Amino acid sequence: MRAALRRPAALLGGLLVVVHLVVAIAAPWIAPFAPTSLLDAPLEPPGATYWLGTDDLGRDAFSRLLWGGRVAMLVAFAAGAVAVLGGALLGLAAAYRRGGFDDVVMRLVEMKLAVPTILFVAIFVTGFGQSVPVLIVAVGIIQMMGVVRTSRAAGIVLMEQGYVRAAQLNGESGLIIILRELLPNVADLLAVEFALRASSALLLVSALSFLGLGISPPTPDWGLMVEDGMALLESEPALVLAPALCISTLVLGMNLAAEGLADALGLDAARGGGG
């Protein structure tokens, strides 16, 4: 971790993420207005009272911007966590068991690659509602399969290690081997995976919000703000550009951090990501 922070790009990335996180957490205290309150001054230009002006419902755009990352980040980080934990357990179990179980898991991974992401989310959201928990699960499952692949690959290498063999020879149970011997040793990999998955989840969530399948109003959300502001791009460009910049810098920060972390840990971020 310290080695990662010594790289300027990684440092910048980490800083971006931290700033976004702090702002998101502190939004209720630092935002000058409530994000949903109607101030009866629609489309005010940026000024001393409303730093970025107001949107067409007369809500303070700056306050909404401060709040706008909260839910998206919650979904992204929670989905990242779901993906990493679920994916690691599944992948390591596949590496441990091999055989038929491994085949089934790998078919699942392959199926995920073959099922269009949007179809998966559309089915999920239409069936179970457009709420935050549903989004977390849907996006988490999508991101999970990539983690399954990488952690399985790592697990297969670990299975050859003396300490795993020793545990096997001592008759340790599968769960113990996975939790005690394998999991701690893929922690580095999982840290990188988490950053990558969370950033890709954030991109996905904002795209889904844009398509109307993600976060829904009245939740202040950057993706929605971009979509909502597009109609006013010419007259009030700040309403689009500010949230677009926020999404991009946050994703960028996560990617840079992931890359730096991977670099420091001697892993390969570019190949882990994707999907």
Add this chain to the structure above:
Amino acid sequence: MSALSRRALGALSLLPGIAAAQGAPRRGGAITVAQCSANRFVASAQTARHPYFTVDLTTRIPYNALVWVDRQMRLQPELAIAWQPASADQSVWDITLRPGVRFHDGSPLRAEDVVASYQLHRQRNFASGQIQRIEAMADGRVRFSLDAGNSEFPYVLAEYQNMIMPAAPVETIGNTGIGTGPFRFASTDPNRVAVYERNPAYWREGFPYLDRIELHNREGQQETALAGLRAGQFDMVMTIDPRSVRNLQRDADLVVDSGGGGHHYVIQLPKYPGSPFEDKRVRQALALGVDREAIIRLVYGEGNGWVGNDSHLVAADPNFLAMPRLPRPEAVARARALLAAAGHPNGINLGTLYWSPQSPEVGRYFQVLQETAREAGLTMALEQRPADGYVQFRTGDNDLSKGSFHRFAMTAVGPRNPGISLFRMRGDFVESGHWRGAEHDRYMALYAEAMREGDAARRRAMFTAMQSLLHEEVPALLPAGTMTFSVRRRHVQGFEFHPQIWSVRFDEVWRG
């Protein structure tokens, strides 16, 4: 003899005749139109020309119905030149067809075509289900026999989808796209593009002016449609978000048209046991607490919408009865007083209000509703549901005995005649939220009476009484509605938008 048919008999001259202003119309030319309404239509290569599977606002390009409803929601003759009840209880109607009309393939319009068309509509069109029998009569007239009296039946003949097609079996009728309308299909790209070309043998002499219309579907993609308009790819964009209006109006090259009426939202208040909406005072408090003017001001823009009156009637309807209005502080105070009287002195939580993005402004509409109701002590959560499957989600299986109810949720509704609109508040229909009780019974009695009543003035009195009942009882909340809007480049002339988007006509549009 009804006033309706008398007016209709000499009505040809009343067909939209606004050619004025921009000088003499010119013949020829083509326009490219984009439309953005998320209108449910399921076209395929085979059916992209069928009136049931095209965008409703385009059906009157290739097709005609028997009757047309004008912008003032009055009946006008289209393929029928006269209609009159043939029974005292208004349950049998005779229609006289326009003579000399030909289909695009040159064949003449016959009573048999109307009969064949209505064999389909009877099965498929919700408003035509009341037609029990339809017969071609010896004198070329067509007789409709209904399951009950309906003094406003001619409105049904103007309903969307009820177009007249050349006779064919129910399974295949309409697939060819042949109609009697001002344009005929040149080509179609299902779900995307329909290209129409001028029908030289159109029954309205001298119309249409244009040679060609290219219609692009940009369902739910208003931004790209407007970008296309600005970039010169489209001459016109239909059904746009009302808040874009102000921006578009600044552009001297563009003209924004208003339909003068349009869609609005019913917020159904389910009154199952234990629901807060069982208490009339809560419903009244909600009706008072929601700042209807704020919705218009913030969501639609001044002049782009109307204050709803908790009935399905739209302000453009001559029968519309405006609600008595209170200044905002007074309304909030009264709402709070009502809540206190109902045992909620500190306000009440109404649960989750479900909505679906059926038009671009819905999200903003409900946010304003939520925020302003909060001022009166009524809190609610909002949850978006995807537009698809929403209807089923909203109604649930709706079986009170199983403990499943339809939800506190919204429905988008379009403007129609009182007969259809007011009937929607019947107690066994979801939109009324299981409205019951003496007032409901009185309401329905009035409705049945009105439907049997031939006289328009007397009917109007009954409709007014029904609306007053709704103001008092608030079985459902209909806070505000918006006009429909379209925007065109200045060279597109002779176009008028319509409160019922399915009644838009392109006959008189020309290119300057």
Add this chain to the structure above:
Amino acid sequence: MIALILRRGALSLVTLFLLASFIFFATEVLPGDALDVSLSADEIANMPAEVMARRKAELGLDRPILERYWGFLGGLLRFDLGRTIITRAPVGEIIAMPLRNSVALAGVTLLLALPVALAIAMAAAQAKGRAVDNAVSGAAIIGYSIPEFVTGLLLIAVFAVWWPLFPATITASTNDPLGVLLAAAPLAIATTIIGSVAYLGRILRVGLIEVMAADFVERLHLSGIPRWRIIWLHALPAAMIPGLSAAALYAASLVSGVVVVEMVFAYPGIGAELVRAVTRREVHVVQAIALAAAICVVLFNLLADLGIAALDPRTRR
């Protein structure tokens, strides 16, 4: 090689079968059915229950799910994708052209993006850790981090509205010749390319850097072989090998994954068709598209395998 292809093919068939089944049953969790969603709220509200029941029976929607599932599988075995529920149109006919268009978009994107990505990767890999590399890698990461809808909308705003060089939205038809369609879609292609170059560039850069550290590159370097020759003749083919698999998967996911771009630009592709089919509960269409997407994955993987076999004699047996 043939054995490899056969084995891949057999495994893919298993995957396709599982996928078809998964999609079939997954769509069952959706509220309502094709009939419900084909009707408007007004229609559903006002249609008498017995009329509804009769129409469901007509469309076979009242049959138990397993029966429909067997029917569907039987159809697949006969290469019959079925018909749409409401309009009874052959599914194959509905998805053929959108699929062609999406494959074309993906193909053009890849054809244009791959050389650019390669050039960028080479520039970066040659100067690993130096300013060029940092700039290129930084740009790639930025390109990778901006959501497609933002890129697309900004491209429209700049190059179609403010500075009207290109069409803002695609008015070409689904069935238009590919040339016409693609000529109408420069901004859409640009949007996908930006993302693709960023993604592929990153992968190729890592591959190249890895290969440039390989023993054979050092041997050549120590033999005094010129650097350009080492890169082009020795390192590049080697670096392409891991890149190819990734690019194939990426291309396959492009086919069905550019929904956002298709929506923003109204491109008549399979992604938009898919969203529409889900919206309408046209289960057969959804399945057909999912299968088509899966077949794309399989085919692109196969292509990648062939490419790898061409580049890497070790995989030829």
Add this chain to the structure above:
Amino acid sequence: MHWGWMRRGVAVAEPVLQVRALCIEWRGADGRTNRVVDGVSFDLAPGATLGIAGESGSGKSTLARALLGHCRPGSAITSGSIRLDGENLASLSEPELARRRGRVMAMVPQNPLASLTFHMPVGRQLEEVLRLRAGLSAKAAGLRALELFGQMGLPEPERLVRRYPHQLSGGQRQRVVLACAIACDPALLVLDEPTTALDKTTEAQVLDLIRRLRMARQGAMVIVTHDLNVVADICDQVLVMQHGRIIEQGAVGTVFSAPREAYTRGLLGAALRVEEASRATHAAPGPTLLEVKGLSFRYARPSLLRRNPLGPPILDGVGLSLARGEVLGVIGESGSGKTTLGGIIAGLLGGEATAVRFDGRPLPGLAAQRTREQRRRIQMVFQDPLSSLNPRRRVGDAVMRPLQLFRGLERREAARCAASLFEELGLEAALLSRFPRQLSGGQQQRVAIARAFAAEPDLLICDEITSALDASVQAQLLDHLAMMQRRQGTAMLLITHDLAVVWRMAPRVLVMQGGRILEAGATEAIFRNPQNPYTAALLGAASRAARAGQGVLAGTGDKKPL
């Protein structure tokens, strides 16, 4: 045998290579610098051959590359000079160096498979050097390539040029890279570990070729290796490196016969001296503990069509028996099947259940199928000490786990027990709370041994347990192992390619090749008088360095090398 260098002695001609006070530093990602070559100076005359010896990490590979003016990314020459034919390579620019590489100085890299471009036929790779560096036309290069391949002793050059590297054997690949390196007859030829990747038989052939090349050429040669046998075989001078410094240098005969430094003696000690008596003590033959009869093994290859199509046999009819408390050595090169044999007995690979009997009863194949008691009684120590301990857990955990699992000890009791095991193995109890990375390799392996003995096993399988360790700590580890083995009366299966280990530890030995047992019997008998030519090659390849210093060593024979 050619012992030509002895007669030629050290050349007095003007040195072709002069290295003076050379320092090379490595800058890590954390910004810290590490001096990997530290003040190295030496001369090399034309026609002379210098061996640079040292363990991995001694800086010998970095030095070898520097002789071509090359430093790997991240490292740089910080001071000193390398004069080749009078020119200071350290001050030449990269293009100037590139002009000289391949022509004036050339290198034969360590791993010939990885050092050849895998997607290009080997002929084209040689032709490339000939065309670009020797300036031959395409046609001439083709002919010359065939000629060179022939000179390198490659069979059927016409066919071979079209082959890809992976289709060649290890020896053939080594000959190809050699051909590439000498294509322009460089003044200085650097060979980096030229025999490491080869089996013993091939190694002898390749060394023979190098020796012939040395005779035929005028240029100087530098051979970098960890294997003193190679140095003894073909070098005039030797230079022993440790931690980037030269700790000893001189003529091979002098250095090997009278090593001044303990480190050199350690390196030499790793080479076997059969002349010394085996120190392995024969235990009185006890009752049979383990019996293996006709054991065969193949890996199942995954396939869709058949359930378990079998790969080539890894083990083919192997039989052995082991008495209680007996130590049995198993030797063979990699690929001989010795590790698989250990894996099957340990229960890592499911073998034929009937083939292995333990304590008179058939032993199920996989550990999971065995009883807890059987699992306790058979323990294993693995090759790589670092990988045999979980890097994320304290080493104490590793030793306490079997105590808790098999002996049902409480945590505190187990900790006490682990501490006493540590003490027996010469480890401080404080190390219990360390992580494996904080321990040296020898300590790690001792922890692994402690873990195995914690279960109080009857049979311990040791799989190449010394091969990852520095020569200096190997002996110590073996001493500890022998002590524990004697104390607990454990039978041991000692799998190794290192004959010295067997010589030292095991009274009885099996020689394996290609999944079969070639020879079995008393270690003394087999080592002194091998019956099988393969065994003889193994032994011969292992003892030349020892012979090189034989004369002097004879006098100090009773002195332990460490």
